[in-house]
Amino acid sequence: MSRIDFPCDACKYLRRRCIKWCIFALYFCNKVGNTDFEVIHKVFGSKNAFNLLSHLLVKDRNEAIATMIYEAQARIQDPTYGCVSEILILQQHEFVDYYANLQHVQNQIPPETNHIPELDLSIAGDIDELGPVVFGRH
Numbered sequence: 001m002s003r004i005d006f007p008c009d010a011c012k013y014l015r016r017r018c019i020k021w022c023i024f025a026l027y028f029c030n031k032v033g034n035t036d037f038e039v040i041h042k043v044f045g046s047k048n049a050f051n052l053l054s055h056l057l058v059k060d061r062n063e064a065i066a067t068m069i070y071e072a073q074a075r076i077q078d079p080t081y082g083c084v085s086e087i088l089i090l091q092q093h094e095f096v097d098y099y100a101n102l103q104h105v106q107n108q109i110p111p112e113t114n115h116i117p118e119l120d121l122s123i124a125g126d127i128d129e130l131g132p133v134v135f136g137r138h
C-alpha cells in the first residue's frame with residue numbers, strides 16, 4: 001500500500017495529500033499519532049517546520065523533530081519562557097551546587113589564609129526573578 005493511500009499523520013492533520021517523498025512521513029506515521037505534529041504546527045507552523053527540516057541532513061531530522069516537539073510543548077505550557085524556564089531552573093540548581101562546593105572549599109581553608117571574600121549572592125527563588133537578569137531586562 002502506498003503512502004498516497006494512507007497519508008502520514010502530519011498530512012492528515014493538515015488535510016492535504018501526502019506525496020511520495022513527504023518530509024514528515026518518516027516522523028509522523030500512524031504509529032505515533034498526530035498529536036506531536038499538532039503541537040509543532042500550533043507553535044512553529046507547518047511551513048516553518050518543513051523549512052527547518054529541509055535544511056537539515058536526513059540523519060539529524062529525527063533529533064530536530066524531537067526537540068521541536070519538546071520546545072513546542074514547553075511553549076504551550078509556559079507561553080512566556082517556553083523551555084527557557086527549564087534551562088533557568090537547571091542553571092539555578094547548578095549554581096546552588098557550585099555555591100555549596102565553594103563554601104565547602106572555603107571552610108577547608110584556615111581563616112588567616114582565606115582571602116576569598118565571602119559571597120553574598122542571593123539566589124532568586126522564582127523564574128520571574130531570574131528572567132530579567134538572564135535576558136537583560138531591568
Ligand SMILES: [Zn+2]
Nearest residue numbers: 008011018022
Ligand atoms: Zn505526509
